[in-house]
Amino acid sequence: MTQYQLEHTLFPLGKYTKEEVRDLAKKIGLTVANKPDSQEICFVDDNDYGKFIEQQLGQQINPGNFVDTQGNILGKHKGIIHYTIGQRKGLGIALGKPMYVVSIDAEKNLVVLGDHHEVFSKEMIVERLNFISIPALIEPIRAKVKIRYTASEVPATLYPLENNKIKVSFDEPQRAITPGQAAVFYEDDYVLGGGIIEHSLNSN
Secondary structure (H helix, E strand, O other), X not given: OXXXXXHOOOOOOOOOOHHHXXXXXXXXXXXXXXXXXXXXXXXXXXXXXXXXXXXXXXXXXXXXXXXXXXXXXXXXXXXXXXXXXXXXXXXXOOOOOOOEEEEEEOOOOEEEEEOHHHHEEEEEEEEEEEEOOOXXXXXXXXXXXXXXXOOOOXXXXXXXXXXXXXXXXXXXXXXXXXXXXXXXXXXXXXXXXXXXXXXXXXXX
């Protein structure tokens, strides 16, 4: 959210905890009081994201090739929408050793597989920035960074770039940095801002 949006937003739950909200819901008879927390996409009933995307597109997703990081063909995949960076299980291909999705090339319809260490990167580029507690990033700063909802905050240095982008350099390599995911930056108890991961820069 931008500063303008925050200025015009009301948070009716205020400082209530989740447990307190559930108790209030029980007292007023709301049927969702004991509903389990949602950790998936709520409008995809069976969690079959691939089928949902095909239905929305109105067309079948084409299969393509699995390749290694040198471009050698390893086998066939069933469509890039069925895979995510860092995935090991459910690839549908036997290679004699664990292999992981390192990257996905949508233009060439390729899923790139590699060893475990190839899933790790120490730097990434973040675009479409939205800073909250500062006007903009004008010089390098230290921050804690989350690269996905379930990830822990990790220390990094943020470097300003042109075209509303920054480079994030982590203290330690991070697993499965995924283009299109949101990255969020924190300083102590404050949210500095965030953006969308464009790509990782190097593997370790």
